[in-house]
Amino acid sequence: MSRRSSPPPSEASPPEAPFDEEVVEIPIDGNLDLHVFQPREVKDLVTEYLWACRQKGLLDVRIIHGKGTGALRRTVHSVLPKLSSVESFRTAEERDGGWGATWVRLKPLLPGEEDPEPPSGP
Numbered sequence: 431m432s433r434r435s436s437p438p439p440s441e442a443s444p445p446e447a448p449f450d451e452e453v454v455e456i457p458i459d460g461n462l463d464l465h466v467f468q469p470r471e472v473k474d475l476v477t478e479y480l481w482a483c484r485q486k487g488l489l490d491v492r493i494i495h496g497k498g499t500g501a502l503r504r505t506v507h508s509v510l511p512k513l514s515s516v517e518s519f520r521t522a523e524e525r526d527g528g529w530g531a532t533w534v535r536l537k538p539l540l541p542g543e544e545d546p547e548p549p550s551g552p
Contacts, residue, residue: 458482463494464502472505477513480536484515484545489536492522497530506532515545 454466462479464472476493483491495502510519515536522531539545 458486458488460488460491461494462491464506465494465496469502469505472502473509476506476509480513480515480534481545484536484539487538489517489538491534491536492526492531493534494527494531497528500529503529503532510534 456462456479458479460483462476464475467475472495479493480491483489493506495506497503507519510516510532517535517537519532519534521529522533526533
């Protein structure tokens, strides 16, 4: 999965250079680290990543949002209940990142069930 990541605001390019965004290759391995993405990208990114994991049969997914102020965690936690593919989610245990990460359990695709394209966002 590829995703464009905008540079942080302090490194942002002037508006006349729209193609200077960095493309970040995201491995679909059940671990999504949100540190390299802008907060405005998180809702769509989480939605698309969970869709891709479900397609691959990866049903337990860890989303690393960091501890910080908790704003990114709240954003992630606001998206998850809106996704019909999410069975449950919980804060990670300390060894897995504590409150800086969230474990998501996805519903498996049923035999013959098709989920052909990622949703466009919650």
